[in-house]
Amino acid sequence: MYKKVLALLTVVALLAVGFSVASQPTVAQMKIVYNSYASDPIPRAFTESVVAAWNKANPNMPVELNIINHEDFKQAIRTYLVADPAPDVLDWFAGNRAQFFISRGLIADFSDVWQAEGWDAVYPAGFKALATVDGKQYFLPNNYYWWALYFRPSILKDAGLEPPKTWDDLLNACRVLNEKGIIPITIGTKAPWPAAAWFDYINMRLNGPQFHLDLMLLKESYTDPRVKAVFLKWKELFDNKCYIENSAALEWADALTPMAQGKAAMYLMGGFITDSWQLAAKDDPNLQADLDFVRFPIIDPNVPIGEDAPTDGVFLAARGGNLEAAKKFLAYLGSREVAQRGVDELGRLPVRTDVSTERFTEAQKKGIALIQSADMVLQFYDRDTTPEMAERGLNAFASFFADQSEANIDALLADLEETRARLAAEQAKE
Amino acid sequence: MTTTAQPSNVAYLSAAPVVQRARKNRSQQIFFFSVMLIFTLIWLIPMFSALYTSIRVQGDLTRNGFWSLPSEINFGNFATAWERGRVGTYLGNSFIITIPSLIGMLFLSSLAAYALARYKFKGNMLLYFMFVAGTMLPFQILLLPVFYLTTRLGLYNQFGGLILIHTAFQLGFCTFVLRNFMRTVPTEILEAARIDGAGEFRLYWQIMLPLSLPALAALATLEFTWVFNDYLWAIVLISSAGKKPVTAGVAALKGQFNTDWPVLVAGALIATLPTVFVFTFLQRYFIQGLTLGSGK
Known part of the structure; x- marks a missing residue:
């Protein structure tokens, strides 16, 4: 009996060893692994075709493209970066979220590529700043989009309204549209980030972008009366019944439906709204053209103008298995050729200054002007502040959407301040 | 237990109560059947909505909402x-x-x-x-x-x-x-x-x-x-x-x-x-x- 048990144990042990041996990656492979979070249909197709073009030109250094569900990617990146070997190239957000991994030594320095490709000449200083930590380049910003107050020109025109330029215009538009039985502003807060855009903008318009940035960097307090003023200002929109009623039941894209149906007039949203809009208005050219945007209304004309323009890009993992080849692929991703294709095929804004803007749509030209005429450009609430603060903040905005009483505002601000103070203390220790 | 129950069972052996019991059974059956039918339908709603969504196109969903009649039917989604x-x-x-x-x-x-x-x-x-x-x-x-x-x-x-x-x-x-x-x-x-x-x-x-x-x-x-x-x-x-x-x-x-x-x-x-x-x-x-x- 013992012999048999022994034999069995040996078999099991051999099996386990067999698994691990059989699954050892072969040393000879020169594959570059690229993990991307471009899981939306249009960016996905674009990324696939950019990689396909590389693979055709470089059969000796093929890129294995892994497109991962965006939300999963955000969680799983922590495991990707410490795995052995890590994927070589990864999509990521510029700013605080990249900083987080750079400071932990998980992102490779590619200053040599930056120098060799002469990117100093074609990347504007603001974007170089996003790429650089302590004089070394770690992050390649490759596209960004703008946020703006989108609206349907035909609906505003029917109501005898101009696109709102000031806060009073906006409140007035709410009154007029409500009288006509049209929902002034649609929003989906099931995932609360669309609400964060409102906080960003009201804070920037009321207290200026510098104060907003300092708040994001945990340097200012959430119990500061200026932050409470933001919520009180925000409350005016609820008092004037500006928002769609069941926003908490809607994803951002669900909230687009009333707008497409002509039941709602405005939506504060990022440039990617056009991807969905094009699909919704596919066989209706009039509807397709019936979407425009303006800068978020001015509250105090003496306050400098801040805008949100979230920037995405790629970086090289410090523990990647194929760093040298990955650097070549990175140079390709940052090249004029790919940037130009991104502009033409994806409709996002290019980071490089030397791409041809001939084929820009009116919307793109307007979007660029919007960003370039701003006094300060930030990312977005959940990219500018630390991940934990962002999570608390987003929940607080959702809670505000459910209850705008002053008691609730005070409670949620006290709660946010507690988190901020703790995180700021932790940061100071590091 | 069974023995003590027997005398009362004997009473049911006369014809009338048997018919009554059958009728009671029938109405009970209908009741249970309809309750189960309702629950089954409720249970099947997600399945149905999944099947329904899978044959539509995204633009239609965005424009007309989920509970609308499809503007076009597309089986190509599976492919x-x-x-x-x-x-x-x-x-x-x-x-x-x-x-x-x-x-x-x-x-x-x-x-x-x-x-x-x-x-x-x-x-x-x-x-x-x-x-x-x-x-x-x-x-x-x-x-x-x-x-x-x-x-x-x-x-x-x-x-x-x-x-x-x-x-x-x-x-x-x-x-x-x-x-x-x-x-x-x-x-x-x-x-x-x-x-x-x-x-x-x-x-x-x-x-x-x-x-x-x-x-x-x-x-x-x-x-x-x-x-x-x-x-x-x-x-x-x-x-x-x-x-x-x-x-x-x-x-x-x-x-x-x-x-x-x-x-x-x-x-x-x-x-x-x-x-x-x-x-x-x-x-x-x-x-x-x-x-x-x-x-x-």
Whole structure:
């Protein structure tokens, strides 16, 4: 009996060893692994075709493209970066979220590529700043989009309204549209980030972008009366019944439906709204053209103008298995050729200054002007502040959407301040 | 008990109450039938809405909302999911992961269960309780240790890593069920075989295992769906798109901002087919397994 048990144990042990041996990656492979979070249909197709073009030109250094569900990617990146070997190239957000991994030594320095490709000449200083930590380049910003107050020109025109330029215009538009039985502003807060855009903008318009940035960097307090003023200002929109009623039941894209149906007039949203809009208005050219945007209304004309323009890009993992080849692929991703294709095929804004803007749509030209005429450009609430603060903040905005009483505002601000103070203390220790 | 009840039963033997009872039964039946029908319909709403979404186009959904009549019907979503969404590859991966895990866990746990059920040795109960305790462990707390273990073993991003963790993690539950089932097998059968000269391994292989077939089949059905539907381990231990099981693969069709829901739902429907298939054809064993030992 013992012999048999022994034999069995040996078999099991051999099996386990067999698994691990059989699954050892072969040393000879020169594959570059690229993990991307471009899981939306249009960016996905674009990324696939950019990689396909590389693979055709470089059969000796093929890129294995892994497109991962965006939300999963955000969680799983922590495991990707410490795995052995890590994927070589990864999509990521510029700013605080990249900083987080750079400071932990998980992102490779590619200053040599930056120098060799002469990117100093074609990347504007603001974007170089996003790429650089302590004089070394770690992050390649490759596209960004703008946020703006989108609206349907035909609906505003029917109501005898101009696109709102000031806060009073906006409140007035709410009154007029409500009288006509049209929902002034649609929003989906099931995932609360669309609400964060409102906080960003009201804070920037009321207290200026510098104060907003300092708040994001945990340097200012959430119990500061200026932050409470933001919520009180925000409350005016609820008092004037500006928002769609069941926003908490809607994803951002669900909230687009009333707008497409002509039941709602405005939506504060990022440039990617056009991807969905094009699909919704596919066989209706009039509807397709019936979407425009303006800068978020001015509250105090003496306050400098801040805008949100979230920037995405790629970086090289410090523990990647194929760093040298990955650097070549990175140079390709940052090249004029790919940037130009991104502009033409994806409709996002290019980071490089030397791409041809001939084929820009009116919307793109307007979007660029919007960003370039701003006094300060930030990312977005959940990219500018630390991940934990962002999570608390987003929940607080959702809670505000459910209850705008002053008691609730005070409670949620006290709660946010507690988190901020703790995180700021932790940061100071590091 | 039965004897005291008899006199009252006699009364029912007269004709009228019998008719009454039949009528009562009929109305009861109608009542239960309609209640069950309503519940069934409610249960089927998600299924129906999934089927309905899978034949529409995203633009139509955005423009007209979910509960609208379709402006066009598109069966191509299934083909798109299969080819562009690579659901075919992912399904293959799911089988590559699920089947060895199933074989591994059933084989190993039946060995352990046999020993725990049929041999008297010191620490038997202790071992058994350890298996039971293992089932109580929430696997979320194992994520990090298992992740580091697999990277150290070179099993990260390999099928082997997923197969091993599924096998190991389900051993506790399988052993618990099989051990309890094997204890219901009469000792005499084993003793008779032992007297006839069968070795210990042969007792296990040729007597205990065939007798445990109902339990094994029930477990296999259950474990198949658990492993097949696993999502968390797949996204933690696999990073290559080409090695993902169907759960994680289909999820990659969901975008950050824009999602082609009809294609995603079509992919998800294809992904559920194997589990539906397994349940339909093995449910006989599954139900037998549920009531194991209750009819004694």
